[in-house]
Amino acid sequence: MVELLPLSDIAPQTVEALLDAAFGADRFGRTAYRIRKGTDAIPALSFALVEAGALVGTIQCWPVAHHAPDGAVTPLVMVGPVAVRPDVQRGGYGRTLMAHMLAAAETKADGALMMIGDPEYYGRFFGFDADATGAWDLPGPFEKRRLLARAINGHGLPIAAGMIGPR
Numbered sequence: 001m002v003e004l005l006p007l008s009d010i011a012p013q014t015v016e017a018l019l020d021a022a023f024g025a026d027r028f029g030r031t032a033y034r035i036r037k038g039t040d041a042i043p044a045l046s047f048a049l050v051e052a053g054a055l056v057g058t059i060q061c062w063p064v065a066h067h068a069p070d071g072a073v074t075p076l077v078m079v080g081p082v083a084v085r086p087d088v089q090r091g092g093y094g095r096t097l098m099a100h101m102l103a104a105a106e107t108k109a110d111g112a113l114m115m116i117g118d119p120e121y122y123g124r125f126f127g128f129d130a131d132a133t134g135a136w137d138l139p140g141p142f143e144k145r146r147l148l149a150r151a152i153n154g155h156g157l158p159i160a161a162g163m164i165g166p167r
Helices: 012-023 025-029 031-035 093-108 119-126
Strands: 002-006 047-051 054-067 073-084 112-116 147-150 162-166
Touching: 002 093, 012 025, 012 054, 012 073, 025 031, 031 073, 031 162, 047 093, 054 093, 073 093, 073 162, 093 119, 119 147
Parallel strands: 073 112
Antiparallel strands: 002 047, 047 054, 054 073, 054 162, 112 147
């Protein structure tokens, strides 16, 4: 039986072990970690997927913002990482986590969604694209085509130049 639980119900060391298995222990140097540095995940949008008592996957969302050169700050929600235990990847668990998070975001997100991810996957299945993100910048290396966003819960996307970082 598969259960979706608040991520806060799972021991932090268990989540970290899953993230290490899915992305490697060197994941902390990635640009996504720089963007959300010093923030805590949003509890209402971060979930764990448990099957037969074992952690199978997690999704975390983070409060970030678009900081425009004119000083305007637009709150955003950074999606990810979406992590699934390597031995069960491609089993639909990531899709289940994303769908559950998106359903919660429809009423609980306090900003549009953004992520660094595969546009073919996240666009096809979840409506993310790079249409609004062309002038955005990140505090580290990234591929422009992988900087994705999606309006949600009445929150639009900034299209002007700006740096994405913590709120």
